Amino acid sequence: MIYNKLLLGIRKDLDENEKKRLSPWACLSCQAVRRERDDDIERGHRQSFSVDSDRILHSLAYSRYIDKTQVFYLIKNDHITHRVLHVQLVSKIARTIGRLLRLNEDLIEAIALGHDIGHTPFGHDGEGFLSAICESLQIGRFLHNIQGVRFLQEIERKGKGWNLTLQVLDGIFCHDGEIHSQSLAPKREKTFETLIVEIGKKEEDPSIDIWPMTLEGCVVRMADTISYIGRDIEDAIRLGLIARQDIPGDCRRVLGDTNGTIVYTLVEDLAANSLNREDLNFSSDVGFALKKLKEFNGKYIYQDSRVKGQTTKIKLMFELLFKKYLEDLETGNENSAIYKGFLEGMSPKYVEQTPAAAIVRDFVAGMTDEYFLGQCRKNFIPEMNPDFFK
Helix, strand or coil: CHHHHHHHHHHHHHHHHHHHHCCCCCCCHHHCCECCCCHHHHHCCCCHHHHHHHHHHCCHHHHHHHHCECCCCCCCCCCCCEHHHHHHHHHHHHHHHHHHCCCCHHHHHHHHHHCCCCCCCCHHHHHHHHHHHHHHCCCCCCCHHHHHHHHHHHHCCCCCCCCCEHHHHHHHHCCCCCCCCCEECCCCCCCHHHHHHHHHHHHHCCCCCCCCCCHHHHHHHHHHHHHHHHHHHHHHHHCCCCCHHHCCHHHHHHHCCCHHHHHHHHHHHHHHCCCCCCCEECCHHHHHHHHHHHHHHHHHHHCCCCCCCCHHHHHHHHHHHHHHHHHHHHHCCCCCHHHHHHHCCCCHHHHHHCCHHHHHHHHHHCCCHHHHHHHHHHHHCCCCCCCCCC
8 A cells, every 4th residue: 555655646746747748739648538437547556548558458459460461461471561560660650759749658659559459350451341241231331440449448358348548549540541641630629429429420431531639649640651651662572562663753752762761751750840839740742752652552552463362252251251150140159159259258238239240240350360261261161071981
């Protein structure tokens, strides 16, 4: 108890010091908002957003990052970026920017670690396949940023959720690194009710651009783009999809032609043009070059026929596996992996309030690439029976 009081006093000092040390546009730890009061946090030594980082880091969904691919799947190459590395890069880049702008690094880290929690196996292709199935069954579109909020608040800990702060959940929901942004400004006046409304709008129209409520959330969104744009080019060069000289000349002139120089240039430009401001900004030249580079990646990397060569098979596997689990739920097949690997021990509230198709969606979305393939092999590929003739 003596130690608890001592450390609690230090935490309160840290909270107070943030008011002096951080930018006037930073989100302070004392401003954290949770849906439910958490007495353990109130009495503990950790600052609020630091708690969220720990909870995300120790979530089961975070552990599955290790075997979720980023862009290139079904490729045996240990140096190709996986989801877990991408998330670490986003965290590092975002915290670097946050330090330069005197923002709350604990909040940045929590958003960065959790921003891709909702991703399906096989990246954005898998997301598209799962979304089409969900729409056909009238349970709405599937979007990984919305699923990330759902995982952390409603599914983790067997349906109890982690009771994360509004600021972290909002940052995860609004992280859209695929949407190009020359500048971003926080939309500060949000509540949990606002988050629900915005999620509904995003489900109806995925193209709608919803900005984070904190400058820290804006930083993570920019860092998401910074982390993947050059890294995907390096992976594509390593796989022989493009050559370095294929990068548009004006992009090379402004940003550089290696991942290291691209990241350094983008971080430096963003920080320099956002100092002592309540918004984030790239300079016009750098912002234009980044937009053009994203278009180059889209055309010559993400849509390359060699990258998309397996998509028809993967799409069919998503459809077959989804149908199999839905039938297992409808027939009460408790030997199915969806019971043993997902629903066993799940809170009655989740089971009672979640339609069968949505349960299957949540189970499939959480799979790693390897587990997905293993389930397909187990359910759809016949095996030899060595004892048949004995």
